[in-house]
Amino acid sequence: MLEHGGNLRDAQQRFGGDDWIDLSTGLNPIGYPAPALAPDAWQRLPEPDPALVQAACDYYGAPHLLPVAGTQAAIQALPRLRAPSRIAVAAPGYAEHSHHWAQHGHSMRQVPYATLGAAVGDSDVLVVCNPNNPTGDTVAPAQLIAWCDALAARGGWLVVDEAFGDTAPASSVAAHVGRPGLIVLRSVGKFFGLAGLRLGFAGAEPRLLAALADVLGPWTVSGPAQLVALAALRDRPWQQATQARLARDGMRMRALLAAHGIHASGTPLFHWWASVHPEEFHEHMARRAIWVRLFREAGRGIRIGLPAHAWQWNRIEQALRDWDQG
Incomplete structure (x- = not known):
């Protein structure tokens, strides 16, 4: 089978650590609250x-x-x-x-x-x-x-x-x-x-x-x-509120990446950029328990989704600062 995002167990087995932030799928990190079932x-x-x-x-x-x-x-x-x-x-x-x-x-x-x-x-x-x-x-x-x-x-x-x-x-x-x-x-x-x-x-x-x-x-x-x-x-009210939140968070992520020299394309749910050596960035983030999506083949690059919580945003920003410093 092909490799996909969301394989967090593989990341944990390879790099160890706790409190992983999974940005590898591009999914809405604050999903719809499932109702009680009959x-x-x-x-x-x-x-x-x-x-x-x-x-x-x-x-x-x-x-x-x-x-x-x-x-x-x-x-x-x-x-x-x-x-x-x-x-x-x-x-x-x-x-x-x-x-x-x-x-x-x-x-x-x-x-x-x-x-x-x-x-x-x-x-x-x-x-x-x-x-x-x-x-x-x-x-x-x-x-x-x-x-x-x-x-x-x-x-x-x-x-x-x-x-x-x-x-x-x-x-x-x-x-x-x-x-x-x-x-x-x-x-x-x-x-x-x-x-x-x-x-x-x-x-x-x-x-x-x-x-x-x-x-x-x-x-x-x-x-x-x-x-x-x-x-x-x-649920139209949830959909409308979620559209607004994702648009806001997507712009925040694009601005955060740009502030660290990464000019990405994408959607509100994910951002992507081409890289000659994407493995280096992928491993850098993984060493900090942040799992992003690595593309090794056609269109070599990185895709990164959105975090759900303030502490996750802070860790991502710190990891990008560390990346800047080499």
Whole structure:
């Protein structure tokens, strides 16, 4: 399996220490407060709840969606729904896309994010994260729709991973998921800070969603996950307050990094910068029990998320001061 953030046990085993600050995932560090569950939540088979789908459609502005066990489930299943095809995946990007499209007989190549448009003409499927993970780059919705139409005209797909899209709603194309060839993935784990639920949504034409549901099988999303997500997706006051807090904290992190000579791109949830020797910064922070995300391959660099508490901000700032001093 590929390496991902959130592997804090590995960090503790390698570097030791207590009171780790995990900034490796880009998740909202102050997640939605899960409500108490009904007594039978753990006994009943998790039949699909139409109320959850409606709440998700209302929140994401999409006409129809399929709940999935995290966007990872859809990422792994989608390559199985096509005959061998020519696949272009944005790079750097979320590595699971290229990993799974490289299987099942497909011809997969990675394309620099800035030149994605040039890949439309000789691809059957184009995969783009919007905002991109890890760089935070975005493609305008009008451009995405134009690419989608060009691909769909010859039976192709545009897969848009909007897992980090909650803080950039103007960039979303979820409202267009009835359009031929368009597939949009959304995550409850990032903005809501509920990665442990393993819940996301896939949007596409109804017949494609039906095929995806058949591949995934029954009971893919647990009953407790559905109940917690239903509350989170309906809670507009919490969502609005969280948008404001993340925007504020994201600006604070960007300013803190810039004050120490690091000019990063990203989103309110995470920041990223390229580095010739990212391993050195990664180890420097780990020696201080701060776990950031190291990218060793395409797009070598560092991604850093947000802390939750004042004492964590203070430790991060001290670690950056130490870095300045060499």
